[in-house]
Amino acid sequence: MIVLKFGGTSVANAANISKTIAIVTNKSKEDKLAVVVSAFSGVTDLLILAGKTAAAKDKNYKEIVSQIEKKHKDAIAELVPSSEQSEIIETISDQINHLKTLLDGCFLLGEISNRTADIVAGFGELLSSQIIAVALKQKVSNSTFKDSRELIKTDSNFGKASVDFGVTNKLIADYFKSNTYQVVLFPGFIASSLDGNTTTLGRGGSDYTAAILAAAVKATVLEIWTDVNGMFTANPKIVKQAQPIETISYQEAMELSHFGAKVLYPPTIQPVLKDSIPIFIKNTFEPEVYGTLISNNPNASTNPIKGISHIDNIALLTLEGPGMIGVAGSSKRLFEVLSQESINVIFITQASSEHSICIGILNADADRAKTAIDKTFEIEIAQNRVDPCIVEKDLCIVALVGENMKNHQGISGKMFSTLGKNNVNIRAIAQGASERNISVVINEKDVKKALNTLHERFFEDNTKQLNLFVMGVGNVGEKFIDQIAQQKKFLKENLKINLRVIAMSNSRTMVFDEEGINLKDWKTALSEGEKANVESFIAKVKSLNLRNSIFVDITANYDIAGIYDKFLSQNIAVVTCNKIACSSEYNNYKTLKTLSRKYNAPFLFETNVGAGLPIIDTLKHLIASGDKVNKIQAVLSGSLNFIFNNFSETYNFHDVVKEAGVQGFTEPDPKIDLSGVDVARKILILIRESGYQMDIEEIENNCFLPKECMDTTNNEDFFKSLTKHDDHFNKLLAEAKSKDSRIKFVAKFDNGKASVGLQFIPKESPFYNLEGKDNIVEFYTDRYIDQPLIIKGAGAGAAVTASGIFADVIRIGNV
Template identity: 65%
Template sequence: MKVLKFGGTSVGSSKNINNVINILVDYSKTDTIACVVSAVGGITDKLLLAGKQAQNKEEAFLETFEGIKDRHFNIIKELNPDNHTAILEFVENKLESLKSLLEGIYLINELSPKTSDKLVSFGELLSSFIIAETMKNRSLSADVKNSQELIVTNSNFTKAEVDYTVTNTNIREYFKSANQKITILPGFISKSKLGEITTLGRGGSDFTAAIIAAALHVEQLEIWTDVSGMFTTNPKLVKQAYPIDKISYQEAMELSHFGAKVLYPPTVQPVLSLEIPIHIKNTLEPSAVGTIISNEETTSSSPVKGISNISNIALLTLEGTGMVGIPGFSKRLFETLSQEKINVIMITQASSEHSICLGIEHKEAETAKTAIDTAFENEIALGKIEPIIVETGLSIIALVGDSMKNHQGISGKMFSTLGKNNINIRAIAQGASEKNITAVINEKDVKKALNTLHEQFFESKTKQINVFITGVGNVGERLVEQIKQQKKYLKDNLKIKLRVAGLSNSRHMIFNEDGIDLKNWKEQLAQGEKASLQGFFENTKALNLRNSIFVDVTANANVADLYAQYLKESIGIVACNKIACSSEFKNYKNLKQLSLKYNAPFLFETNVGAGLPVIDTLNNLIASGDKVNSIQAVLSGSLNFVFNNFTDKTKFYDVVKQAGAEGYTEPDPRIDLSGVDVARKILILARESGVKMNLEDIENTSFLSQAGLKSDSVDDFYKTLIADEAHYQSLYASAKANNCQLKYVAKFDNGKASVSLQEIPEGHPFYNLEGSDNIVMFYTERYAKQPMIIKGAGAGAEVTASGLFADIIRLGND
């Protein structure tokens, strides 16, 4: 014999009920079947709603009742299009009894636990009858048996306790004489020894099935639901979650207790001592393997079997110096909650005995606070303890696994993983059995926490990186295209799953927590919402995705001003914008400290040398104990391009225009030609060397004409280039006469820095620097005579984008 149970979703529509019937027919070919069914999906909630409305004198209970009636009538007609009269008559009589009950509740303005049990029992009685009669109409060997005639309980309404001696006898006697191949039984409902209608608690249909399976000593209990087993975590929140093939009874109970709704925890009890396996199956996908719950030992690559969570938690804290060393506080606390019938989900107490923390359902928090404050009124008045502290908006997450006790570092890995993503832990509990590790976190962080932990414990070490890019102009566009091109390579070779979750230009911005489709990102962006720098931050923060990185591909001071906000949310930053790192030293240092405090990486390699590894190399020198004595560098690809192409046969104006057209200069070329950009770069290198310095401390000797320096606009500046051609030709002529090349050089030496146009003699490392190349020479204690030299393309959209991309990958590998 087989015992199967089908949940509310499985019998929630005529289509799903047909699936159930097909499964039962298939099973009945080889076995006799006992099939326990829940109420039609959502009906129990509707019955409770109608009862509450009637109790509150709301005539809307009649409307709710009509909805219940219509739902059942429609299902009957869809299942039995040609033969539904008899079924409709029976159901209509039942519904009239339901309506009379609701009217009675309305009149007396009371809904007792006893009446509530009678009210909700209608759901299962109706669904079981409809399914059984439909099968009969199809000439199948089926009948319905009211579980209330089999399962006997005490009178503890809403959660009755089973008298197994009587119940087991009833079940065995009935099935000995039953002739039909398929018996349909309503789950959840029962009767007391006094003949009163009782229920086994929400989720009790699973319990009913387990009671029958245990009484009949069947080989296996099958629980059919709308998912393919117990998952590694909630698949609605974590797309990478997958079904667990095999799991122990204890693991299943732990996961169920901590929010896994596939199985109702008491279900395990009747079958546990008999070691009857439970098989979780999917009604909508019968061929799926599902999950088998048993005592059979399982092998798994991860000691963690699943991650679960409970939402809407309130944390109660009883604390005070008067508790230390005084016995009885815990006893009184739990007795007070027990008297109010408040279930404690989690407990944690420090060894100092100064405080006790409890996790309960949010809806019971106010009742609990009132009761506890009243119980400890005297101690509170004497200042021995504080009034109970209540924190809401919380959730419990739990790692579960029988093998966790045999592995060191599980809790450390759990907490460090959460910490890296700025998920604050409010309370922790771990039993001596080490079957679960429980933490209380903010409700808003649940999705991020589950995804982060699942990635850590269940995925093949593939790290998901969520990128938010502001500034998709020349460089930004190329960065997006490079990401698009390399996504598969990163996943296959570096185990980095990189997705762009946010994009913005000066006009529009778009977001997608599942990743923006980069095949048509430009079209999507053009249709996006109005761009806003603060709005972009707020959206990034609200999505609250793990391993988030903000990428600044602008030269905008207002964007740089937001860095602190991003870092405080543990959102990493990758920037080619030099403004933040060349701003006041106090701000630069603050950003560095925030990066460390909130474990949010702050990388800005492209601030100096575009894609060249200048800052990374410098950081490695400093970290290894070396000391920088001096730096000499050509750090402007745009200025190098200009002076490499400027001769006595060209016009300075034409060369500058060409540099702008090819993307080597900023839209305002004064930023490059004034030397401010180079000054910022040498300032950043000086600071990264460990020197406290500001931009005004750098000596900037400009080569521009006085008219160029005083120009009020870009157009005016270009006019001065034409007017002052002789000035620029004189610079070239002097260098040529001395057999030198013109290079704009940055120097840092003995705590001082300068930038200026210099004549570089033949034989100097800077002399043959071509195109837009940069060069940096580090003279250190280890490289005292022969400097460490870094040389290569130092400007251009492609290399700058590749430098940003390299920083993103670096974060992915951390």
């Protein structure tokens, strides 16, 4: 015999019930079946609500009952031929009238007892099963209905009844000995006490009903039919990459179901475990899918982790104090008082010093538990030997589950480091000697990040998802987005990096998409986005709380440079081409570096100097390996190099500067480049990254622009002033020619002093042949004394700057 159970979604409406009946009909051709069904989806909740409403003397309970009645009579109309409806309608009407009578009594009394609550809650299964039994008989004539209350007997602990297996197993076995029907259909969830009163088996108890039947008849298999393709490696509603688990042991399944895998009611496994009856979790809506097989001998797997689960709404209670050290019975008193209050303990951990005990319970029980514990230990608290019970709410337990974890070293270490890298704070840890489960308590707000991070680490072939929040999508930003779109597939396949752009913003609008913005049509999405607001942008990034989050600043904006600390302090990495933050006041620069280390949030700014050239990265390696920088000489402005390389008697200074802007080589405000401020910022960053303390005011800036040019306040006036002072620039050009030299804007650092300014470079200098927009840097160090370490290449342009930003993002992915 096979036992099948169909959950609430499988019998939610007439269409779903028809699918259920088709599965039962098909299976009945080969085997005898016992079929257990739940209440129609949502009905049990309505029944409980009706009971509470009636007890509160609120007449709206009658409307709720009307909803329930209509739902069931509509199902009859769709499932049962009109010629067969009268008898089942009469049966359902009798049941509804009984329900109304009970609720009328609750209304008059203004209360609902546990016994009445059990009867009321059980009507859902009773109604659904009788309707489905009649509909099934149209397809399988040799089928019948049997009330589970006649076979499953419990004690009289209403609301939390325990099954009397001795009596129950005999009644079930005797019934099936004489049973001649091919299919017997049972209501789940409900049972009865030995004196005949209706009891219930707990929410999810229909699974338990099916398991009790399967164990009693020694079924060949127990099939639990639901709306998902089995048990998953994590909750698929939270972890989109979660995968169905093909095979799993009873013990692993019990652990996962206990820790919130709602596809299976935790007590279900116990009755069938003794006789090793396999359990199949199947999908009513995709019956051809294999599902999950729970048995004693699951297939061997190279992955020691079978699943990641969690329980929400947890409170952590801590009892601590010197009066507990070496005092026998403290734990006994603690757990005894919780037992007396009927509070279930979900999680336990105790320090070896015996100074404290932590327990995890449901949030709803926390205040009652604290009151009871403080009363039990009131003498010790009064004597300051034990502290009042500490309660922390809004927590969550996350558990790694796997039978094979005990044979693999370092699982817990990987778990803790993975969470730590994403700034998920662990409040408590528990691991049993069996090493089948490692549980941690974390803040509830971090649960999505934690589950996705752990799933990525243990199930996704180490593929790392990076979530980007991009501020600034001008010339460089657009190239950056294009490069991501082009390389996305390559990165996933070859570097195991899955890049998603979650948000974009320009000065006008911003758009967020938690699943990732479609990069084929991002411009449309951004144009239709909400009004741009920096504070709102920050708040949304924080509230999403995604793993491996990276804020990418592709602006030259002072205000944006001032918000990096908001991200770094939330474990959100920052990648920027904006030089303002790293060239700001030294204390701010140090603060950002400190926050980066403290919160394990990378702060990368390779493109601050030399666009896509690996100048800063090379410098970092020099310092990390113990070298010391003594002197730096560099041409660091690709825009100025382009300008002076193209400036000639036939191509005036004004026009060259204009062209540099068109090519994307200058800042939006070209005066920043031409005044030397941009180069001063760059050399300052190199000086600081070399380990020296300096502020920009200490750098001598030998500006070559006339004062009138410097005093302009907008680009239009600035360009007019360039034309006005054309003779000044022509004189510079003539002087360079007379000295057989080329004009370069050079940055220097030597002996603790720094300067930037124009120089006439002779032919023998390595700077002389620097063409186009190229940059060059010479590092003189303890190791590179006579011959400097030279880095040379394109140092400006949207594409190379975007590639430098992209490279920084990939560096984070490879950490």
